[in-house]
Amino acid sequence: MEPLIAIVGSTGTGKSKLAVDLASRFNGEIINGDAMQLYRGLPTITNQIPPEERNGIPHHLIGCVELEKEPWRIGLFKKESLRLINDIHSRGKLPILVGGTHYYTQAVLFNESIVGDVVDSMRDGKDRSEGDISSSTRWPILDAPTDVVLQKLKEVDPVMANRWHPNESRKIRRSLEVYFQTGRPASEIYAEQKRLTREAMENGTAGPGQLRFQTLVLWVHANKEILNARLDKRVDAMIEQGMMTEASQMLDYLQARRSQNLTIDPTKGVWISIGFKELEPYLSALSEGSMSKGELEALKHSCIESVKTATRQYATSQIKWIRNKLWTSLAEIDMTHRLFLLDSSNVENWDKNVSEPSENLVQLLLRDEPTPDPKCLSELARVTLEAREARSSERSESAWQCITCDTCQKTLANEEQWNIHLRSQRHKRGVKAAAKKAGRDEYIRKREDPDIVHNEAD
Structure with a gap:
């Protein structure tokens, strides 16, 4: 090599x-x-x-x-x-x-993973097998609200659906798109990827992911x-x-294109570089003179x-x-x-x-x-890498499963975050509040149930 x-x-x-x-x-x-x-x-x-x-x-x-x-x-x-x-x-x-x-x-x-080309095409914003037809055009559900996409992912790949936090919209969409692109659940593909990588390591060959x-x-x-x-x-x-001069030149260019009815997507390419979008409010105000x-x-x-x-x-x-x-x-x-x-x-x-x-x-x-x-x-290397090794060794497959706290109505991304949540003041207050509410509900139920009132009187 x-x-x-x-x-x-x-x-x-x-x-x-x-x-x-x-x-x-x-x-x-x-x-x-x-x-x-x-x-x-x-x-x-x-x-x-x-x-x-x-x-x-x-x-x-x-x-x-x-x-x-x-x-x-x-x-x-x-x-x-x-x-x-x-x-x-x-x-x-x-x-x-x-x-x-x-x-x-x-x-x-x-080296390419099994889904390497699929993931690349998703980042590229285009499906290679269908030319310039975008994935969202072929599968409109990918542009639906995240909760709708997540529900569909639960139907076709519950393992990956349980792995992602409901707010991780990009990862949820990517997992569903892998299913659409390949016809196979992403969890199944990644499991195969791990197996082939492990076999390649054992055989000393250059397998996927090497x-x-x-x-x-x-x-x-x-x-x-x-x-x-x-x-x-x-x-x-x-x-x-x-930097200010370059940002001003970018704004002038953008405005010139707009005056020619030529559109530029400000959410892509160099337009999202740090400096232009942050300085643009000042440069616009300076230009307007207001x-x-x-x-x-x-x-x-x-x-x-x-x-x-x-x-x-x-x-x-x-x-x-x-x-x-x-x-x-x-x-x-x-x-x-x-x-x-x-x-x-x-x-x-x-x-x-x-x-x-x-x-x-x-x-x-x-x-x-x-x-x-x-x-x-160095000491920084020792501390940083030891912490990374310790965290890696503690992680199990279950640590990647999302967990929902019914008391607090909060979803945690993994077991590590779940344990932190259990120790939080918010959760402890929620448990106390839930216990008080359960006590009040039980008291009201007893007061309103004639049979319970009669039995207690006897």
Whole structure:
């Protein structure tokens, strides 16, 4: 298997810098795995690494999509990335995939699962077997309210229906669509997937869900409080570097298209990038000229704070993906020892904490030598990975079943949340209230039942 370095982590942790460091050291080329950085002409809003910081290293799939184009579907991204990886290998160089949109990255790292093409087509918003006919056109129930979709899922796949919380509309729809696309319950397909993966591991073959390459996954991570403060400062720097100007250009473009009766979906593509939608209220008010200078300044400050909040939330979601989705996929094939956490909390110790350990790991990978225990790299690595291992070992299949508290009329996503709920003050108050109500109801029933009144009198 050919080598591949994958660098993952939240925004603001230093993924791009590490990629350049390693590419410079090991004759590598970099492939961008961030959906927003595919777009051309918006280097600040999309956080593209400046050309002067690339050290002459080729960066692929960055700034290659025009503003008006549809976002790349995951299938297209995977196809282009695999083509580039093979090309880089053929020239004797080391491919380095830098992920920001982690489900893009994960699609490249792992072999197709049984339902891989189906899931890809759902993310792409189109059913490949029927050309350009969308799934919701073929099966209108997918556009119905979530409770209707859930009820249908209970009929065709009760196992998956019991797994999802009623508020997890996307997962509920996806499970039902898998049934429509394949004619088989998603739970049955995933069970088969696990069985084939287990057999492939036992036989030493590259089965579904296995890594495509001899992969080293480097997770650049930082203490949450330190990272949040760093992200706030970075947003301020981006404002100074031209984020407001780029957002204004996007708004002008959008308005020009609308004036030509050309529609753009603001919920897709670069229009959902952090920065534009948060700054748009201020830019619109500035254009309209209906606010005083003081009101505009207050609105500007509020919009910039919204950018900071959205950035912190996005970082949290990226970390959750790594801890849950990526970790689980690696655990299922017994490959968590390929995931190394590098502590970038202290940028002054970058060489000691990030560059040097990562270079040593890459050298071991290229020499096909054993790598150390990932937990030994730093205290942050030990604490984070031990917590992930403990949580993973405690989880059983039943932990994925939703549980409904009849007392509180609340549905919990799994056994872990159920146990937390049982200890909550809300549940304890609900139990007491239910007991009091039951007592009152029993008292009223006795008072209103002549037979009970007569018997008590005797």
